Amino acid sequence: MSRQDFNETWLSEMPMGLGSFDTFDAVKYNIEDLLKNGIKPEKVKDDLYTVDLSQTKYYWYQRGDQILLGVELEKKPQGLVVRLIGKNPKLKGSPPYASDLYVDVLQNNKDRSIRLISDETLSDEGKAIWDRLFASGLNVSVYDREFPGKSFKTFKTKQQMDKFFATDDTDYKRYQYVLSESGEMLAETRGFFNTRRFRELIPGLL
16 A cells, blocks of 8 residues: 555656646636635635645635636645646746745645656756745755655755756656655655665565
8 A cells, every 4th residue: 555655646647847838827727716616715824725625735825816826736645746836927036936835835734745846957947946945944855756765865955956956867857856844744755765765675566
């Protein structure tokens, strides 16, 4: 069961090229469609709202009747997986940022890490998002889908993260990323990958 949970959470296919097309309209439509059909959102704090369904969770910032930034997350046995995240294009370069939303999501889900994929190429803007995530105090980890147990590592300093993005394989879509809010959450997530590493070392256990 733990092997199946690991595969479903950390190795399942993800949408390709998140951020390579305008995802805001899709996220906005999904949220508004839920509200039009009688689903009542929960106000988490200030301008942050959420809808928690059986397999999916939505979080978004809203001021008045305007959705500013939203994320669609798939609920998996060992974590949350980003399916779509989109920001009103009129707000490009200004808050709220995706990094703010990830922090709020993790604080509202103390028992879950978030899995996300980078774009196929890393732009300066994309790197700025990772810098903000790290600066916000989140634990940023990375792994290669081909050998997740062996490759899982957590950046301890911004310099380590900078070096990874500067010198590692430029095919960034090979890598998956994990955001963890607390030390306890990170420890549990690392345990999932340590068990996977043990299975990778023993023929026939995968």
